[in-house]
Amino acid sequence: MNISERVNNMQASPIRRLIPYAEKAKKRGIKVLHLNIGQPDIKTPQIYFDYIKNYSHNIDSYSHSAGIVELREKFCEFYNYYDVNLSSDEIVITQGGSEAIIMSLSVIADPGDEVLVVEPFYANYKGFAGMVNVNLVPVSTTPEAGYKMPEIIDFENKITEKTRAILFSNPCNPTGAVYSKNEIERILKLAKKYNLWIICDEVYREFVFDNLEPFSILSFGDYSDRIIMIDSISKRYSACGARVGLLATKNKDFHREVIKIAQARLSPSTLPQIGTIGLLSLGREYINNIKKEYQYRRDIVYEELNKVDGLYFKKPKGAFYVSVLLPVDDSEKFVKWLLTDFNVNGYTTMVAPLSGFYVAKDSGKREVRVAYVLDDEKIKLASSILAKGLIEYDKLTKEEKLINV
Ligand SMILES: Cc1ncc(COP(=O)(O)O)c(C=O)c1O
Incomplete structure (x- = not known):
């Protein structure tokens, strides 16, 4: 039976596409700090x-x-x-x-x-x-x-x-x-x-x-x-x-x-x-408090990512995301590797590769989006995992990095 070209041409959500790898990591007992999706951890009032x-x-x-x-x-x-x-x-x-x-x-x-x-x-x-x-x-x-x-x-x-x-x-x-x-x-x-x-x-x-x-x-x-x-x-x-x-x-x-x-x-x-x-x-008080919380997290994420060598990004002014240029050739492969081959004391992290946020396939290949939707301690931990991950990833040979996504 026919499947329409409309859906054939649609991409799977780039944010959710790598989730099976996160699920497998969790099955292996690894704790995954999710900075990849825009699902806040704050309680619904x-x-x-x-x-x-x-x-x-x-x-x-x-x-x-x-x-x-x-x-x-x-x-x-x-x-x-x-x-x-x-x-x-x-x-x-x-x-x-x-x-x-x-x-x-x-x-x-x-x-x-x-x-x-x-x-x-x-x-x-x-x-x-x-x-x-x-x-x-x-x-x-x-x-x-x-x-x-x-x-x-x-x-x-x-x-x-x-x-x-x-x-x-x-x-x-x-x-x-x-x-x-x-x-x-x-x-x-x-x-x-x-x-x-x-x-x-x-x-x-x-x-x-x-x-x-x-x-x-x-x-x-x-x-x-x-x-x-x-x-x-x-x-x-x-x-x-x-x-x-x-x-x-x-x-x-x-x-x-x-x-x-x-x-x-x-x-x-x-x-x-x-x-x-x-x-x-x-009323506004609720909104102002939430805004303060995100500004606080933005400041932490900014400070922590600044400690990581090789990243390029500017301080974001709003929402709860920061897009970052990584010192890697293909951020999707790096994100996948963090889930399949890397952990620090049983923890790893997941961020969103940015190529799916562009129309052209090859754009955004070295960028990722970090969503600061977790509390300050988790953001700090996730940033340090990212830093260590980049150092280890850099040591891999070209062939080792060429894992299929
Ligand atoms: C910019 C933007 N627009 C729209 C949406 C969709 O939001 P929802 O359908 O949950 O209202 C999102 C969700 O992440 C978003 O980031």
Whole structure:
């Protein structure tokens, strides 16, 4: 029977691809410190579970296709803090930010259309684009430049008559770069000039460090008719399993069309939405504390990685990731080797090879993403394992390094 080209062409998640090797290591009794995935170790606030426990309906029914109205209203209050005025009918609650991006691409692009994406980018964008047969066209950033936003001319050079949108995350997964209001405004002007959509993924919005102030792209009111903002509770409230995200837009045409898709899949899960109403009552104090925790970890990871010879990276300003250039030819092989052939007193670590975060196969081959989602002691231990691992790996012959991934 046939398997579609669509899925044949999709890559397995680069973040999860090496997990079987981690599982085998664990079976051998090795403890693996996971700095490879964006699953925070911070507890989901109790109020999330309490709201679900206290839900008194005796049928777990569908919700409104755009999500429970009370939840959407709560999100509107949440965005007021960023000088963003949304009404509940400008928000669609989705199964995580992931579904919001898939829906957005489905609405704005036809098969074969192109979306410019700031590269390296959240690896699953490739999967999302693949599902709807949209081609991602990379506009690259580099480790040497601290992954700063490309120049406008770099975007312009990639625009064709098939270009429909520009997609990026701010703060950026996987680089930890944070784009300023000026940089965002330049992109918005460009989008206006070429009549493009902007899909701005703000799932890490609040995690910005060194006194940077978080903002939302929707605060640029003049451009709001071309903005689709993506959000999620996964990271902010450490509630990845809830699968609650949203898209927000002021564009009525987009909203009318995206609702068709939202209705076709009936509704997002009801109970996690109830829990999220609880989370949104937590206020800024909760968010500020979490942000402080990540800034603390960022500082530790920065300090520890600085002790490791041969690494190249700049201090990230946001999210909970840092992308690092390693002194190896192929970071995926090195990451695999850490799992199959290396340990320090029964511990090893796992980071994410960055090649899967690029469109072109050979890009990012020497980079990895480190997610600082573990506590300080574990981060220190994992960094020292990485350092020792690099020293040992360097001693291997070329042939020994050529293990297949
Ligand atoms: C930049 C970015 N966008 C979207 C997502 C998807 O998040 P979720 O579907 O859990 O809301 C992630 C998850 O890691 C992410 O890093």
